[in-house]
Amino acid sequence: MATASVSDSREKELWRRLGEVNDPELDEPITEMGFVERAEVKGDGSVEVDFRLPTYWCSPNFAFLMLDGVRRALDQLPWSPAYAVKLHDHMFADEVNRGIEAGKTFGDIFAELAADTDLGAVRETFSMKAFKRRQEAVLRGLRQHGLTDREIVGMDLPAYDVARFEPGEAAKQKPRYRAALLERFPDHRTDGPVFVTWDGQHIPADALSAYLAELRGVRVNMEFNGALCRGLKQTRYKELDVVDGEPTLVDFIMDRVPARSAPVT
Template structure:
């Protein structure tokens, strides 16, 4: 009984940690995107991960950022297991998996695959988009609670922590924006304004509508990319939905969608 309890606890912790890793472009958990195909704890406590992206030609830089996030998540597991991560059906899967088996870091593996693109700059671009998307969600929620723009923009962290944002996803959005703010501005002091631009500039109450329009454009772009990514993955792998053992309408439709092939290079 005790062994089963430990196993269940470890499995919950494993999936919780993996759920904290986001697709950097979409700011959505890789577990919800379906990229973690398998995450198993084997007999000796080791962890095996099978990872699959929506297309064969997904940018190696995107793959690096996600796999590096997976590595960091596994390093934080309380029982410090040995682990194996395998990337499947990707144009650089062989190089990545061989590098992992040889004990190379993800940084070493991808250094020769990333070309001239600056991984650090790419990571910051995605962090900026996530910051803006999370900020918009919170600002709109606070408006829906009846606060004026002046009251919202005058909030500091202390006021924010006791504020109620409403039901549903509001509590999660509140926490994720707080995390993004503290990560971006770790030296913020008590009383500093809560809502600032990515560059740290104050947002004037009279300018909030225009600022929200810019945030909305970022969100729409991210939502479009997310829908496209899910569609590509579903079309590629034809994930079946079964109800009471019978194929659903989704199965019927997806069986008739032609396979997508990688574009010619």
């Protein structure tokens, strides 16, 4: 019984850690996107993960950033297990899996596959989009809560922490935006407004509406790509969601939009 309890606890912790890894372009957990097809804790405590992207042609950049996130998540497991990660049905799956078996890091493997790509710049672009998407959700939530634009842009971290939302997107993104803010601007833990631009600039109250319009464009783009990726994966593996026997809008889009192969800027 104790052994089963330990196994269940480890399984939950494994999935919790994997759920903290996001698709870098979409800022959504890879577990919710369906990219982790299997994650299992074996009897000896070792871990096996099967990973599959929505298309055969997904950019190596996306694969690297997500698999590197998986590696970091597995390295944080408290029982420090040996682990095996296998990428399936991708144009670089053989190279990636051979490299992993040879003990190479994901960085070494993908440095060879994406030699001309500045992965640091790619990561920075995706971090910026995630920052903006999370921020927009909270800003809209505060407006809906009745706060004035002047109250919102003047909010500091203590005031932000006590703000409460009904269950929904704003409540979901509130802790995620806080984490993104403090990762980029650690000094805002003790000083400075909560809502600033990606470059750290103050947002005037009379400019908030225009700023929100800019953020909305980022969100719409990310939401569309999220629906596209889910649909691609469902279509590819014959797991279509059908409503009343008819194809969904995502199914219609899949027939007309080429697969994602490079970052959307």
